[in-house]
Amino acid sequence: xxxxxxxxxxxxxxxxxxxxxxxxxxxxxxxxxxxxxxxxxxxxxxxxxxxxxxxxxxxxxxxxxxxxxxxxxxxxxxxxxxxxxxxxxxxxxxxxxxxxxxxxxxxxxxxxxxxx
Amino acid sequence: xxxxxxxxxxxxxxxxxxxxxxxxxxxxxxxxxxxxxxxxxxxxxxxxxxxxxxxxxxxxxxxxxxxxxxxxxxxxxxxxxxxxxxxxxxxxxxxxxxxxxxxxxxxxxxxx
Numbered sequence: 001x002x003x004x005x006x007x008x009x010x011x012x013x014x015x016x017x018x019x020x021x022x023x024x025x026x027x028x029x030x031x032x033x034x035x036x037x038x039x040x041x042x043x044x045x046x047x048x049x050x051x052x053x054x055x056x057x058x059x060x061x062x063x064x065x066x067x068x069x070x071x072x073x074x075x076x077x078x079x080x081x082x083x084x085x086x087x088x089x090x091x092x093x094x095x096x097x098x099x100x101x102x103x104x105x106x107x108x109x110x111x112x113x114x115x116x
Numbered sequence: 117x118x119x120x121x122x123x124x125x126x127x128x129x130x131x132x133x134x135x136x137x138x139x140x141x142x143x144x145x146x147x148x149x150x151x152x153x154x155x156x157x158x159x160x161x162x163x164x165x166x167x168x169x170x171x172x173x174x175x176x177x178x179x180x181x182x183x184x185x186x187x188x189x190x191x192x193x194x195x196x197x198x199x200x201x202x203x204x205x206x207x208x209x210x211x212x213x214x215x216x217x218x219x220x221x222x223x224x225x226x227x228x
Contacts, residue, residue, distance in 0.1 A: 009156070033215045045206065045219040091158060095215045102215050103174075104149070104208075108158035 003027065004094050006107035013082055014115050021077045021110045023092030029053075031097040034068065034075045039109070040088040048090075051075065082114045118142050122207050122220035129197045129227045137192040137223050139207030146212045148190035149174075150182065152203040153222075159206065165190055197227045 005024045013019050025034065036048040049059065051068050059066050063080045079086055089109045095102035120141045129135055139148065146167050151159040161174030165184040179201060181193045190209075194201060204224050208217040 006158075035216070037217075043204070044221055045208075045217075047216055047218075050216055103161065103164065104215075104217060105161070105175075106151075106159040108156060 003105045004092055004107035006092055006110050008110045010111040012113045015084060016081050018080050019082050021090050023075045025073050025094045027096050029096045033095040035093040036077050037091045038088045084114050084116050087112060087114045120207055120209055120218050120220040122223050124223060126224045131198060131227060133197050134195050137205055139190045139220055141188055141209040145209035147210045149208045150192045151206045154203050199227045202227045
Protein backbone atom coordinates (compact mmCIF):
# COMPACT_ATOMS: atom_id res chain seq x y z
CA UNK A 1 0.00 0.00 0.00
CA UNK A 2 1.22 3.46 -0.83
CA UNK A 3 2.13 5.66 2.07
CA UNK A 4 1.34 8.75 0.06
CA UNK A 5 -1.56 8.68 -2.37
CA UNK A 6 -2.17 11.33 -4.96
CA UNK A 7 -5.27 10.00 -6.62
CA UNK A 8 -5.37 12.66 -9.33
CA UNK A 9 -2.95 11.68 -12.07
CA UNK A 10 -3.65 14.69 -14.24
CA UNK A 11 -5.76 17.81 -13.85
CA UNK A 12 -6.55 20.22 -16.65
CA UNK A 13 -7.94 23.68 -15.95
CA UNK A 14 -8.33 26.99 -17.69
CA UNK A 15 -6.39 29.97 -16.42
CA UNK A 16 -7.94 31.77 -13.43
CA UNK A 17 -9.75 28.67 -12.22
CA UNK A 18 -9.10 27.47 -8.69
CA UNK A 19 -7.70 23.95 -8.40
CA UNK A 20 -7.11 21.61 -5.48
CA UNK A 21 -4.56 18.83 -5.51
CA UNK A 22 -5.31 16.01 -3.10
CA UNK A 23 -2.84 14.14 -0.92
CA UNK A 24 -3.68 11.35 1.49
CA UNK A 25 -0.98 9.78 3.63
CA UNK A 26 -0.59 6.80 5.89
CA UNK A 27 1.65 6.56 8.92
CA UNK A 28 1.75 5.08 12.40
CA UNK A 29 4.26 7.61 13.67
CA UNK A 30 3.11 10.48 15.85
CA UNK A 31 5.91 12.70 14.58
CA UNK A 32 6.13 13.19 10.86
CA UNK A 33 6.48 15.85 8.21
CA UNK A 34 4.52 16.53 5.08
CA UNK A 35 5.76 18.38 2.02
CA UNK A 36 4.76 19.61 -1.37
CA UNK A 37 7.27 19.91 -4.19
CA UNK A 38 6.79 21.33 -7.66
CA UNK A 39 8.45 19.99 -10.80
CA UNK A 40 8.02 22.41 -13.72
CA UNK A 41 8.65 21.29 -17.31
CA UNK A 42 12.33 22.18 -16.89
CA UNK A 43 12.62 19.19 -14.57
CA UNK A 44 14.04 20.57 -11.33
CA UNK A 45 12.29 19.89 -8.04
CA UNK A 46 11.23 22.96 -6.11
CA UNK A 47 10.28 22.91 -2.44
CA UNK A 48 6.95 24.55 -1.70
CA UNK A 49 6.03 23.82 1.90
CA UNK A 50 6.76 21.70 4.97
CA UNK A 51 4.29 20.96 7.72
CA UNK A 52 4.95 18.94 10.89
CA UNK A 53 2.41 16.61 12.44
CA UNK A 54 1.84 18.84 15.44
CA UNK A 55 0.87 21.89 13.45
CA UNK A 56 -2.54 21.61 11.82
CA UNK A 57 -2.80 25.28 11.11
CA UNK A 58 -3.56 25.95 7.49
CA UNK A 59 -1.15 28.09 5.54
CA UNK A 60 -1.55 30.60 2.78
CA UNK A 61 1.23 31.94 0.61
CA UNK A 62 -0.01 34.22 -2.11
CA UNK A 63 -2.20 32.16 -4.44
CA UNK A 64 -1.17 28.92 -2.72
CA UNK A 65 -2.85 27.45 0.33
CA UNK A 66 -2.54 24.18 2.16
CA UNK A 67 -5.13 22.35 4.24
CA UNK A 68 -3.76 19.80 6.71
CA UNK A 69 -6.31 17.55 8.41
CA UNK A 70 -5.01 14.77 10.65
CA UNK A 71 -8.50 13.38 11.11
CA UNK A 72 -8.61 12.43 7.44
CA UNK A 73 -4.83 12.04 6.95
CA UNK A 74 -4.90 14.60 4.19
CA UNK A 75 -2.69 17.48 3.16
CA UNK A 76 -4.36 19.17 0.22
CA UNK A 77 -2.95 21.97 -1.88
CA UNK A 78 -5.07 24.66 -3.49
CA UNK A 79 -4.00 27.10 -6.16
CA UNK A 80 -6.29 30.09 -6.45
CA UNK A 81 -6.68 31.86 -9.79
CA UNK A 82 -4.35 29.45 -11.57
CA UNK A 83 -1.85 30.71 -14.12
CA UNK A 84 -0.08 29.04 -17.03
CA UNK A 85 3.16 29.15 -15.03
CA UNK A 86 1.55 26.84 -12.49
CA UNK A 87 1.66 24.03 -15.05
CA UNK A 88 3.89 21.39 -13.48
CA UNK A 89 3.91 18.05 -11.74
CA UNK A 90 3.26 18.41 -8.04
CA UNK A 91 4.48 15.86 -5.53
CA UNK A 92 3.28 15.33 -2.01
CA UNK A 93 5.79 13.68 0.33
CA UNK A 94 5.87 12.22 3.82
CA UNK A 95 8.85 11.94 6.17
CA UNK A 96 8.32 9.57 9.06
CA UNK A 97 10.42 9.81 12.18
CA UNK A 98 11.29 6.19 12.88
CA UNK A 99 14.44 6.25 14.99
CA UNK A 100 15.13 9.82 14.03
CA UNK A 101 15.94 8.99 10.41
CA UNK A 102 13.23 10.75 8.52
CA UNK A 103 12.96 8.87 5.24
CA UNK A 104 11.07 10.88 2.62
CA UNK A 105 8.43 8.98 0.66
CA UNK A 106 6.84 10.60 -2.36
CA UNK A 107 3.46 10.21 -3.98
CA UNK A 108 3.22 9.50 -7.68
CA UNK A 109 2.53 13.11 -8.50
CA UNK A 110 -0.28 15.10 -10.05
CA UNK A 111 0.30 16.72 -13.41
CA UNK A 112 -1.42 20.10 -13.55
CA UNK A 113 -2.02 21.65 -16.94
CA UNK A 114 -3.24 25.22 -16.99
CA UNK A 115 -4.56 26.36 -20.35
CA UNK A 116 -4.55 30.03 -21.33
CA UNK B 117 26.74 28.48 -3.48
CA UNK B 118 26.23 25.51 -5.83
CA UNK B 119 23.90 23.47 -3.58
CA UNK B 120 23.54 19.92 -4.92
CA UNK B 121 25.40 19.09 -8.12
CA UNK B 122 24.87 15.93 -10.14
CA UNK B 123 27.16 14.67 -12.86
CA UNK B 124 26.67 13.72 -15.60
CA UNK B 125 23.39 15.30 -16.72
CA UNK B 126 22.83 12.81 -19.54
CA UNK B 127 24.21 9.41 -20.31
CA UNK B 128 23.50 6.57 -22.71
CA UNK B 129 24.72 3.10 -21.81
CA UNK B 130 24.60 -0.26 -23.46
CA UNK B 131 23.21 -3.20 -21.54
CA UNK B 132 25.89 -4.64 -19.29
CA UNK B 133 28.01 -1.50 -19.07
CA UNK B 134 28.82 0.07 -15.74
CA UNK B 135 28.83 3.67 -14.62
CA UNK B 136 28.88 5.90 -11.57
CA UNK B 137 26.69 8.91 -10.92
CA UNK B 138 28.20 11.54 -8.69
CA UNK B 139 26.30 13.74 -6.29
CA UNK B 140 28.13 16.54 -4.52
CA UNK B 141 26.71 18.98 -1.99
CA UNK B 142 28.42 21.98 -0.44
CA UNK B 143 25.96 22.61 2.41
CA UNK B 144 27.58 20.26 4.93
CA UNK B 145 24.43 18.15 5.00
CA UNK B 146 24.47 14.86 6.89
CA UNK B 147 21.70 13.11 4.95
CA UNK B 148 21.87 12.27 1.28
CA UNK B 149 19.48 10.33 -0.95
CA UNK B 150 19.26 8.83 -4.42
CA UNK B 151 15.86 8.64 -6.09
CA UNK B 152 14.74 7.47 -9.48
CA UNK B 153 11.80 9.02 -11.30
CA UNK B 154 9.78 7.01 -13.77
CA UNK B 155 6.55 8.05 -15.53
CA UNK B 156 3.55 7.50 -13.30
CA UNK B 157 5.68 6.20 -10.44
CA UNK B 158 6.79 9.38 -8.74
CA UNK B 159 10.15 9.39 -7.00
CA UNK B 160 11.29 6.12 -5.51
CA UNK B 161 14.13 5.89 -3.05
CA UNK B 162 17.08 3.76 -4.15
CA UNK B 163 19.60 4.22 -1.34
CA UNK B 164 20.30 6.79 1.29
CA UNK B 165 23.00 7.81 3.75
CA UNK B 166 22.71 9.37 7.19
CA UNK B 167 26.36 10.26 7.41
CA UNK B 168 29.85 9.74 6.08
CA UNK B 169 30.67 6.06 5.79
CA UNK B 170 27.08 4.85 6.22
CA UNK B 171 24.55 3.78 3.61
CA UNK B 172 21.20 2.02 3.66
CA UNK B 173 18.77 0.51 1.17
CA UNK B 174 15.64 2.27 0.09
CA UNK B 175 12.58 1.01 -1.73
CA UNK B 176 14.25 -0.07 -4.99
CA UNK B 177 17.93 -0.89 -4.29
CA UNK B 178 18.44 -3.89 -6.58
CA UNK B 179 21.04 -3.36 -9.29
CA UNK B 180 22.58 -0.35 -7.58
CA UNK B 181 25.39 0.24 -5.12
CA UNK B 182 26.35 3.40 -3.29
CA UNK B 183 29.24 4.83 -1.35
CA UNK B 184 29.66 7.82 0.95
CA UNK B 185 33.39 8.03 1.57
CA UNK B 186 33.28 11.78 2.00
CA UNK B 187 30.49 13.73 3.64
CA UNK B 188 29.95 15.94 0.63
CA UNK B 189 29.77 13.16 -1.96
CA UNK B 190 27.29 10.36 -2.53
CA UNK B 191 28.03 8.00 -5.43
CA UNK B 192 25.50 5.77 -7.15
CA UNK B 193 26.90 2.86 -9.14
CA UNK B 194 25.39 0.59 -11.73
CA UNK B 195 27.60 -2.47 -12.11
CA UNK B 196 25.78 -4.03 -15.06
CA UNK B 197 23.21 -1.69 -16.53
CA UNK B 198 19.85 -3.04 -17.66
CA UNK B 199 17.14 -1.38 -19.79
CA UNK B 200 14.90 -1.33 -16.67
CA UNK B 201 17.33 1.18 -15.19
CA UNK B 202 16.47 3.74 -17.84
CA UNK B 203 15.21 6.59 -15.71
CA UNK B 204 15.85 10.07 -14.39
CA UNK B 205 17.96 9.98 -11.26
CA UNK B 206 17.78 12.65 -8.59
CA UNK B 207 20.11 13.18 -5.70
CA UNK B 208 18.95 15.10 -2.63
CA UNK B 209 20.43 16.17 0.65
CA UNK B 210 19.25 17.70 3.87
CA UNK B 211 20.49 18.96 7.18
CA UNK B 212 19.99 16.82 10.31
CA UNK B 213 17.65 19.40 11.84
CA UNK B 214 15.63 20.31 8.77
CA UNK B 215 13.60 17.79 6.84
CA UNK B 216 13.44 19.94 3.69
CA UNK B 217 15.23 18.27 0.79
CA UNK B 218 17.56 20.06 -1.59
CA UNK B 219 17.63 18.39 -4.99
CA UNK B 220 20.14 18.19 -7.77
CA UNK B 221 19.04 18.90 -11.33
CA UNK B 222 18.83 15.23 -12.24
CA UNK B 223 20.62 12.74 -14.51
CA UNK B 224 18.80 11.32 -17.48
CA UNK B 225 20.07 7.79 -18.08
CA UNK B 226 19.14 5.60 -21.03
CA UNK B 227 20.18 1.96 -21.17
CA UNK B 228 19.91 0.43 -24.63
